[in-house]
Each structure stands twice: as C-alpha cells, then as structure tokens.
Amino acid sequence: MTDPSAPAGVDEPIVVAIDGPAGSGKSSVSKQVARRLGFGYLDTGAAYRALAWHALAHGVDTSDSASVLDVVGDFDYAISLDPDAYWVRVGQTDVTAAIRETHVTEAVSGVARVPAVRESVNALFRSLVDGSGRPGVVIEGRDITTVVAPDAPVRILLTASPAVRAARRSAEVTTQSAADVAEALHRRDAADSTVVDFLTAAPGVTVVDSTDLDFDQTVEAVIGVISTVTSAQTGATHGR
Numbered sequence: 001m002t003d004p005s006a007p008a009g010v011d012e013p014i015v016v017a018i019d020g021p022a023g024s025g026k027s028s029v030s031k032q033v034a035r036r037l038g039f040g041y042l043d044t045g046a047a048y049r050a051l052a053w054h055a056l057a058h059g060v061d062t063s064d065s066a067s068v069l070d071v072v073g074d075f076d077y078a079i080s081l082d083p084d085a086y087w088v089r090v091g092q093t094d095v096t097a098a099i100r101e102t103h104v105t106e107a108v109s110g111v112a113r114v115p116a117v118r119e120s121v122n123a124l125f126r127s128l129v130d131g132s133g134r135p136g137v138v139i140e141g142r143d144i145t146t147v148v149a150p151d152a153p154v155r156i157l158l159t160a161s162p163a164v165r166a167a168r169r170s171a172e173v174t175t176q177s178a179a180d181v182a183e184a185l186h187r188r189d190a191a192d193s194t195v196v197d198f199l200t201a202a203p204g205v206t207v208v209d210s211t212d213l214d215f216d217q218t219v220e221a222v223i224g225v226i227s228t229v230t231s232a233q234t235g236a237t238h239g240r
C-alpha cells in the first residue's frame with residue numbers, strides 16, 4: 001500500500017484503518033466518516049461474507065478449509081468504495097443484502113480462518129485502496145490496523161461494551177430473539193478472535209469506545225482522531 005519512494009500525499013490516499021468487534025459500529029460509522037470527508041469506504045468483512053455466500057451457493061461446507069479453497073478460484077468479487085452507492089457483487093449477482101443473511105453470517109468465520117483466503121483478500125484490499133481515486137479511504141474490519149494497513153497514518157480500534165453491541169445489533173434484527181442475537185454475536189467474536197486480535201489495541205492504535213456515545217458523537221470522535229493525526233503530520237511537515 002505504501003510506496004516509500006512516492007512523495008507523501010501526492011498520489012496515495014490517506015488511509016484511515018478501523019478495527020473492532022461485531023456490532024461496534026465499524027461499518028455504519030466508517031461509512032458516515034467517509035461521506036463527511038469525501039473519502040472512499042472499504043468494508044473488508046463484505047469480502048469474507050461474499051466468499052461464504054459463494055461457498056454456500058456451491059454446497060460447500062465452510063468449516064472445511066480445503067473445500068473453501070476449491071471455490072476460491074472462481075470467486076469473481078467486486079465492491080463499491082462509494083459510501084453513497086454501496087454494493088457488493090459476485091459475478092453478475094448483486095449480493096449486497098444476501099451476505100447479511102443469518103446463514104451467511106454463521107458461515108463466515110469458517111471462511112475467514114483460512115490463511116490463503118486472508119492473503120488473497122488482503123492483497124485485493126490494498127489494490128482497491130490504492131486505486132480508489134479518492135483523497136482518502138476509510139477501511140474497516142478486524143485486522144486492518146495490524147495486518148492490512150499497519151502503516152496507515154490513522155489507526156483506530158472502535159469498541160463498545162458487549163452488552164451495548166448486542167443491544168444495537170438486536171435492534172436491527174427482527175427475526176431472532178435478543179438472547180439469540182447476543183449469543184450469535186459473541187460466538188462469532190470468539191471464533192474470529194482466534195484468528196486475529198481485534199479486542200486490544202496494537203501499539204499506536206487509538207481506542208474510540210462508543211459505549212456511552214450515540215452514533216453522531218461516535219462519528220465526531222473518529223473525525224476528531226483523524227483531524228488530530230493529520231494536523232500533527234501537517235505541522236511536522238511544515239517544521240512546527
């Protein structure tokens with residue numbers, strides 16, 4: 001993602017890397033931050049979800065790594081980085097809504113724990129950021145601050161208490177009981193956190209805890225972190 005020989009700030013977008021557990025607000029907050037700043041928005045979880053959808057469509061057992069790898073070859077994935085026109089496609093099929101369905105959410109952790117899958121999608125994420133054509137990109141997921149863009153100028157761990165995250169997710173889901181929603185959310189975090197650590201901030205990563213913040217306050221908090229970091233860098237560039 002970083003070409004050290006390129007003059008800073010000329011061609012490369014400013015990368016805002018955001019990680020956090022399920023239901024912490026990564027996608028909704030990142031999308032709004034991107035809108036406010038005129039940046040692109042990259043939802044990395046969508047790639048894992050789309051691959052899980054693709055594997056299920058081929059009748060694959062997503063807990064079996066070898067079977068998952070069998071269907072990676074014809075996984076034709078595309079995603080929009082426009083926060084006002086978000087879509088996800090596999091081949092000619094728009095899967096934007098389908099990848100949020102419960103059966104896909106339940107299968108996604110199996111796909112995400114395959115190392116070759118992670119390497120492949122991480123390379124894709126970096127090329128999407130580089131080719132965004134935007135002054136910056138907000139990219140969110142689980143390992144963005146640590147693996148995908150560890151050298152990003154802005155790195156944030158967005159978190160909230162488990163109870164608050166479960167309550168927010170439960171408010172969105174009408175087809176399951178609150179207890180079932182909470183259980184599924186915590187089960188997915190437990191599975192995912194065996195692969196990457198998104199519960200503790202890596203060195204240099206700023207924590208934004210939205211437990212006691214509403215949505216707008218959380219967006220402001222993230223924009224505040226971005227402003228602080230970018231103005232400090234501008235000051236350093238100008239010798240201040």
Ligand SMILES: Nc1ncnc2c1ncn2[C@@H]1O[C@H](COP(=O)(O)OP(=O)(O)OP(=O)(O)O)[C@@H](O)[C@H]1O
Pocket residue numbers: 020021022023024025026027028029045168169172210213214215216218
């Ligand atoms: N600070 C906040 N206060 C209240 N609601 C919030 C806040 N942040 C996010 N939300 C709401 O919480 C819900 C979950 O947020 P979102 O889907 O963005 O989380 P996420 O971290 O991307 O989850 P997942 O990883 O499961 O996709 C959404 O309905 C969102 O609008």
Ligand SMILES: Nc1ccn([C@@H]2O[C@H](COP(=O)(O)O)[C@@H](O)[C@H]2O)c(=O)n1
Pocket residue numbers: 022044045046048049108109112140141142143144188192
């Ligand atoms: N950087 C990432 C992003 C996501 N995952 C996996 O994808 C699943 C779905 O992510 P959402 O953000 O859309 O909920 C998530 O549960 C992880 O299994 C990942 O591994 N790394």
